[in-house]
Amino acid sequence: MTAHVMKFTLKIWRQSGPNERGRFVTYEAQDVSPGMSFLEMLDGVNQRLLGTGEEPVAFEQDCREGICGSCSLVINGIPHGPDQGITTCQLYMRRFSDGAHITIEPWRAKAFPILKDLVVDRSALDRIMQAGGYVSVNTGGAVDGNVLLIGKDQAETAMDAASCIGCGACVAACKNASAMLFVAAKVSHLSTLPQGRPERARRVTAMLEAMDREGFGSCGNQYECEAVCPKNISTRFIAVLNREYLRAGIVESGRPSEPESPHAESS
Amino acid sequence: MALTGLGLVVYVVFHMLGNLQLFEGPHALNSYAAFLRDMPILLWAARIGLLSMAGLHIGLALQLSIRNYRARPLEYTIHRYRQASIASRTMAISGMALLLFVGFHLLHLTAGVIDPAFADRRDLEGYRDVYGKVVHAFQNPFMVTLYLAGQLGLGLHLSHAIASSVQTMGFEHAALNRLLKSLGPVIGVIVVLGNVAIILAVFLGLVR
Numbered sequence: 001m002t003a004h005v006m007k008f009t010l011k012i013w014r015q016s017g018p019n020e021r022g023r024f025v026t027y028e029a030q031d032v033s034p035g036m037s038f039l040e041m042l043d044g045v046n047q048r049l050l051g052t053g054e055e056p057v058a059f060e061q062d063c064r065e066g067i068c069g070s071c072s073l074v075i076n077g078i079p080h081g082p083d084q085g086i087t088t089c090q091l092y093m094r095r096f097s098d099g100a101h102i103t104i105e106p107w108r109a110k111a112f113p114i115l116k117d118l119v120v121d122r123s124a125l126d127r128i129m130q131a132g133g134y135v136s137v138n139t140g141g142a143v144d145g146n147v148l149l150i151g152k153d154q155a156e157t158a159m160d161a162a163s164c165i166g167c168g169a170c171v172a173a174c175k176n177a178s179a180m181l182f183v184a185a186k187v188s189h190l191s192t193l194p195q196g197r198p199e200r201a202r203r204v205t206a207m208l209e210a211m212d213r214e215g216f217g218s219c220g221n222q223y224e225c226e227a228v229c230p231k232n233i234s235t236r237f238i239a240v241l242n243r244e245y246l247r248a249g250i251v252e253s254g255r256p257s258e259p260e261s262p263h264a265e266s267s
Numbered sequence: 268m269a270l271t272g273l274g275l276v277v278y279v280v281f282h283m284l285g286n287l288q289l290f291e292g293p294h295a296l297n298s299y300a301a302f303l304r305d306m307p308i309l310l311w312a313a314r315i316g317l318l319s320m321a322g323l324h325i326g327l328a329l330q331l332s333i334r335n336y337r338a339r340p341l342e343y344t345i346h347r348y349r350q351a352s353i354a355s356r357t358m359a360i361s362g363m364a365l366l367l368f369v370g371f372h373l374l375h376l377t378a379g380v381i382d383p384a385f386a387d388r389r390d391l392e393g394y395r396d397v398y399g400k401v402v403h404a405f406q407n408p409f410m411v412t413l414y415l416a417g418q419l420g421l422g423l424h425l426s427h428a429i430a431s432s433v434q435t436m437g438f439e440h441a442a443l444n445r446l447l448k449s450l451g452p453v454i455g456v457i458v459v460l461g462n463v464a465i466i467l468a469v470f471l472g473l474v475r
């Protein structure tokens with residue numbers, strides 16, 4: 001049996017630094033086995049570049065099993081490539097036909113500046129999380145198991161939202177480069193659970209304000225995000241987010257305008 | 268955005284329904300028009316309300332469009348959309364087309380600047396002859412083309428706008444989502460069909 005090998009023509013975005021001009025460079029990917037993942041195929045290209053003394057293509061990756069949210073890449077115009085519900089590291093070359101031309105671009109958004117080649121700075125999402133994507137818990141002994149009972153429906157809904165891995169594909173796919181699906185997932189996850197309830201009004205306001213500060217666009221309910229999300233986060237969570245925000249507007253209107261910082265030490 | 272937009276949606280629905288009285292003949296439409304004009308305070312209150320709503324809507328749309336434009340300084344070389352509808356991605360364009368169309372429509376049929384022929388004509392009962400004015404307008408193929416194009420813009424805008432507003436206001440329910448999502452296209456098609464029926468009925472000589 002002869003091993004089946006494929007080859008591809010790749011058009012890859014190269015950019016040597018954040019403030020440099022980028023351009024597309026064409027490379028041949030040879031001896032690709034259909035069972036290789038997209039990132040393994042790029043590894044092969046980089047091996048050959050190293051051999052010729054050319055700078056390898058920078059791209060982000062970590063777990064390579066679809067759970068960490070590090071990998072990215074807009075492949076032929078679609079974030080995470082042609083298959084739905086998976087990350088780029090879980091995309092296999094058998095999905096492409098032999099000899100295909102593949103265009104590879106970084107996530108493009110003002111809030112995600114390009115660091116090098118296909119690597120973008122996604123810390124804007126971390127700063128949104130720092131603004132409110134947590135629950136404040138007093139330290140001490142852990143709560144006993146089964147003290148806080150949570151209904152099956154609630155647990156499932158929270159888990160659906162919590163499966164967001166923060167990859168930013170939703171931003172990359174959105175015509176307006178909006179981070180609404182990401183924020184919706186995080187807000188819905190926490191506000192569905194009793195642990196997240198006490199801070200819910202403050203959280204949603206702070207996270208949406210942080211989102212605006214980072215220069216993301218606004219949500220036009222176009223739902224392209226949902227189609228590329230590797231975790232199939234539903235846009236119904238955007239409705240939940242909007243509801244949370246409306247609720248916060250009503251609840252907070254009767255409160256002092258500067259809520260105390262949850263991190264402040266009580267003296 | 269959603270609230271001002273929905274205000275305008277309510278208006279276009281009633282405007283279309285009012286216009287359908289064309290099919291009941293000159294008396295119905297002209298006396299309806301006179302009935303509206305007979306209440307100058309209410310009429311002007313409605314006009315001012317509509318204008319400020321439209322102004323707010325356009326102001327917000329402009330603000331958002333600029334923000335969205337800036338959010339992606341460098342476009343993709345290839346960007347393929349899998350789910351986002353064409354209507355949803357062209358709201359600013361269909362909105363601009365609507366703005367131009369509404370401006371023309373007001374100058375044409377409300378103010379009578381574009382075609383003064385029927386501006387002050389009276390019918391046999393002494394009412395302002397709105398019926399005659401509309402029939403005269405839509406016997407002209409140029410006007411028909413322009414108004415049909417306006418309806419195309421309206422249909423596109425509404426087909427995304429209504430379901431989008433529902434989402435913006437946070438309505439969502441597992442059992443109702445299909446209904447909520449179809450609200451836009453359904454209302455859009457009804458409004459456009461109503462208006463197109465008037466235009467074509469006159470143009471094809473069914474109403475004269």
Ligand code: HEM
Pocket residue numbers: 219220221268269271272273275276279324325328329331332355358359361362363365366424427428429431432435
């Ligand atoms: C008859 C007139 C109009 C109606 C009934 C209408 C209705 C609406 C509604 C309901 C929305 C949805 C808001 C949301 O997504 O939450 C909307 C959005 C919008 N409208 Fe209008 N509109 C009208 C005229 C205009 C005009 C004249 C313009 C522009 C100059 C315009 C531009 C926009 C834009 C840019 C959006 C935002 C779309 C997005 O968020 O992606 N509209 N409109």
Ligand code: SF4
Pocket residue numbers: 163164165166167168169170171181182185225228229230231232233
């Ligand atoms: S919502 Fe989906 S696409 Fe967006 S960051 Fe989370 S996992 Fe990625």
Ligand code: FES
Pocket residue numbers: 060061062063064065066067068069070071087088089090
């Ligand atoms: S590398 Fe971790 S999700 Fe792809």
